[in-house]
Amino acid sequence: MQRKPAAVVLLLVVGGLVLSGALGGTADDPAAEGVSAESLIAVEGEHDLWPYTSRRRSVSGRTLAMNVVFRDDAGTVRAALTGDGGSAWEVTDDAEREADGDLVADAVGREWRDADGSTRYSYFEGADGGEWTTVAFEVHDGAYLGSRDHVRAYESPDAAYTAVQVHEEYYDWFRLRHTVSSIDDPAVRLEDDFIDAPVSAEVRREYRGIDGGRSDGWLSVIEIAVLLPLAGTLVRRRTREALAEAARRLRREAGRHARVAVLGGVLAGAFLAVRTTGVAIELAYPGVPPKAIAAPLYLVIAAGLPALVALGARRSDPAAAFLGVTAGLGAGFVLDFAALGVAVPPGLIVHRAAVLVALGLLAAGRAAGDRPVLVSGVVAWLVALFLPLADVI
Template sequence: MRRKILIVLVLIGIAFVFIGGPSLFASPSTSDVAPEEDEAPDLVTFDDSESGFWAFMNSAQSFEKRSPINVIVRGDSGDVIQALSEEGNGEWEEMSENETDAEPETYSFLSEEQHHATGLEWGEAAGTTRYAWVDPGPNESGYWMTETLQLDNGDYYGHRMHIRLYEAPNENDNWVAMQGHTEHFDWFTLRHRVDGVESAQLAIERDFMSLPSIDNRSDVTRINIENSGPSDADGWATLVDLVGMILLPVGMGLTMASQFGDRTTSVLNRHLTRVDRKRIAVVTDRIEARHLMLAATILTLFLGVRIIGVVLERHVDFLSMHMIAALLYPIIAIGIPVATYAIAHGLERRMDAAITASLTLAVAIWIDYGAMGVDSLPIDVVVQRMFVVVTIGLIAAGAARRATRDTHWNSLLLTGVLIWVLVLGGTLFGYF
């Protein structure tokens, strides 16, 4: 019993050190649990316009401060849409999904010759609506409006930027409010998860600044509209002045660069004692081919789903988004725990199997986040990831030979399988 308790404590420690700790202390969105709510919201207005808008949008018609507006373009809505969706502008495609639901069917919006860089046709948005509060001005009442257009850049099953556009309620007011954010597809929850708003805002800002008609910085500025708080929003929105300009196709470029430095060896040499080195040597001697096989299998299954999902999305036209999810999700939900059990069953020590499986899954999660450019996570995702990391370790420990001497269905394995089913099932049904 003491050994089992020790295994559980070690797994919890791994989950916190490699998942919970870095996410909670480094992620700017982990504190967004209960958004504030305004009863009488202040409006963003302009001197030459009668109408105004509230600085947030929401999934419901309520004044919860959830999704901050972060780009405002002064100009005709048609010109703004042309600037973002003109053929040859780069990799923008019209949005067909939102960050939480998967409704992949799209409909023709532009001509058949205009395509996304991946080969997808432009299609009208069919995802769940987000509401923005607008006030037309004197003698009229404010109301909730739905987005004029949704656009995205990237892959449905990978990482993408997503913007929603809301045009002024009055024809002559010439403004378009936009909410841009980055998001990635979460294979554990089968939903899109918003990563943050700042990087998308910067990309849209650079996109407009690349217009030939914008020849000085005064046309693209930032104004404080006091909507900081959600995600990594700082309250400053980009203001683009397109009034009177002749718009040309805009180029959109996304670059990701990462630098890795390895100072592990020098740090170990400075701080490890002789006893520490002996302990490491003992652990190293216990490593066998099956440990490496277990680690490689978990990495391959987890990261392979991401890669295959993007490949199928780009190159297999007859598969819908739902069909791709139906094909690949069982690899996450069933394939990983089954493969973990099958390989770990050949290992002798429960602790070795548990640590190998948990550490590998934690590393796979961080590799995936790094590839997707994720830099912030909500608290519910952090907790869920900690659970799956602990659970896969319990399954591996329960599969080891020392755990299955008397019966295959031991307490470690049963606990791991039960928690795995509850966590993934609860997540899919919205309880997690």
């Protein structure tokens, strides 16, 4: 490869990374600082709700829209979700007490647990003015370093209702933070949790015209009539489709170029091992902060993947090296997303493609002994690492 083509490819990679930031950004923050009366919705009691969460005590930090409202106080909602056996259940006789005990035991086996997340605020307004509040509780179903349904609950000042923002997210090892993939699907799963479980609850949907924050305008409204702990586990409706065509291509290339095919498989395995190792450590040692687990594992991606390419691509055909690296690691990306069962934002698809091209250039340059191509791959790789960490993507 010559210098001019290498420079052109490098520019394309950098351009793709910048484009991925444009496609994968979060919802636009509103410019106004005050909460307008038009943006508030009436739910229950004496306080209206601003149906969003915010990074700060201002509408300028708006993030995701509220998608579920419980016409109950936060303590009741949390107990229903987690099966908290310490709650003050109303028991009238010994037989009923025994039955309730069995239900509590079943509910404790659920996956909803206390969650860690970034600080988010919401806003309530009553006759005496408005106030910004933090979460009343935060729970999740899943693994911090894998994928999860994440609930943030906000109780109205008069405890007449609890507004919930539930979203599906997965831990992105390039961004070292979570990426939200959906707010609609987890809201449906939360609805089903109350529809299917042994709890007397009214579940319905109301169109409120909520604009922005990934909302489709609809709000799920749940009213728990008789509080009993929920039993069973959340049935996830996540697809785990495998990419058979990618696997077939890898097998064909393995027959022709065994060395680079093995390299591609090693890269895919290393990337998938980061996810599985992180989740395994998180589950085995729940007291360890997830970010403390993620930090050393990130080095496997940042330094380990290019090191494997540099070692494995020597004395290989440059074109085969490029194909083996991009196909192998690309299959790893696909399998990772498939195992998580999440929808992938377009911006991250562009970013992952640019990452593959960057390592492919590094492999081709190493195989051909072409310094300009090798340097182009290294620069593209560093840019691919920097932009997600800078929250551009």
